[in-house]
Amino acid sequence: MPTVVTLHRETGARAYTRPMDFTVIGVDGDDTLWHSEGHFVLTEQRFTELLAPWVDAETVHATLLDTERRNLTHFGYGVKGFTLSMIETALQLTGHRIDGVHVERIIDLGKELLSHPVELLDGVAETIEALSRRHRLVLVTKGDLFHQESKVAASGLADLFERIEIVAEKDVATYTRVLARMGVAPAAFCMVGNSVKSDILPVLEIGGAGIHVPYHVTWALEHAEVELGHPRMAGVAGIRQVPEAITALESARWAA
Numbered sequence: 001m002p003t004v005v006t007l008h009r010e011t012g013a014r015a016y017t018r019p020m021d022f023t024v025i026g027v028d029g030d031d032t033l034w035h036s037e038g039h040f041v042l043t044e045q046r047f048t049e050l051l052a053p054w055v056d057a058e059t060v061h062a063t064l065l066d067t068e069r070r071n072l073t074h075f076g077y078g079v080k081g082f083t084l085s086m087i088e089t090a091l092q093l094t095g096h097r098i099d100g101v102h103v104e105r106i107i108d109l110g111k112e113l114l115s116h117p118v119e120l121l122d123g124v125a126e127t128i129e130a131l132s133r134r135h136r137l138v139l140v141t142k143g144d145l146f147h148q149e150s151k152v153a154a155s156g157l158a159d160l161f162e163r164i165e166i167v168a169e170k171d172v173a174t175y176t177r178v179l180a181r182m183g184v185a186p187a188a189f190c191m192v193g194n195s196v197k198s199d200i201l202p203v204l205e206i207g208g209a210g211i212h213v214p215y216h217v218t219w220a221l222e223h224a225e226v227e228l229g230h231p232r233m234a235g236v237a238g239i240r241q242v243p244e245a246i247t248a249l250e251s252a253r254w255a256a
């Protein structure tokens with residue numbers, strides 16, 4: 001692709017830019033940079049075993065999901081809200097007969113989930129490093145503020161990001177605010193993440209682009225239909241293919 005030379009009308013200065021390229025790349029944290037949902041699934045299995053004397057696994061799963069959905073507006077995303085939802089579910093399903101020892105074990109499940117070491121997904125470190133050489137990077141993640149801050153710090157990737165945005169919800173309003181803070185237009189922004197609902201759809205809605213990198217498990221409350229064939233969206237098998245997908249999306253815009 002040719003470099004476009006624009007002449008500034010007032011100063012006569014030449015700016016070598018490719019106006020169709022993505023200036024800023026947004027990257028999701030949980031299940032895009034590091035493992036997360038797999039740990040929640042294992043914790044839920046242990047929670048189910050804990051309640052086995054009272055109730056079957058299927059009922060536990062369905063009730064916990066309902067409780068989490070209801071509690072999102074109270075506690076937001078993250079492990080602390082999940083732990084409170086487990087306790088509430090246990091009280092409900094045992095008719096308040098669950099004893100203090102079991103409640104304490106549920107709290108411990110939550111603490112273990114919070115203290116789980118950060119494990120980067122395959123190819124993350126080198127890909128983020130490569131992207132940082134060509135783009136301004138912003139990490140956009142939701143969940144408990146304290147937990148997300150610790151994960152970012154433990155990931156060793158923080159210095160590669162211009163901004164770290166730990167947000168309550170990933171919707172149109174949030175992305176609009178993040179882009180305004182960075183002084184970038186939606187058309188120059190591309191978001192990379194595993195959740196179509198949180199990382200892709202709201203960004204497409206404001207005129208940005210999205211690259212979906214699937215994770216092997218998706219939380220039920222993050223399920224959304226993949227909008228196949230959207231001109232500003234790409235899907236890749238793993239994060240290593242993201243730089244290539246960015247170039248392809250940029251080239252498609254140049255050709256359009």
Ligand SMILES: [Mg+2]
Pocket residue numbers: 028029030031032193194195
């Ligand atoms: Mg994610």
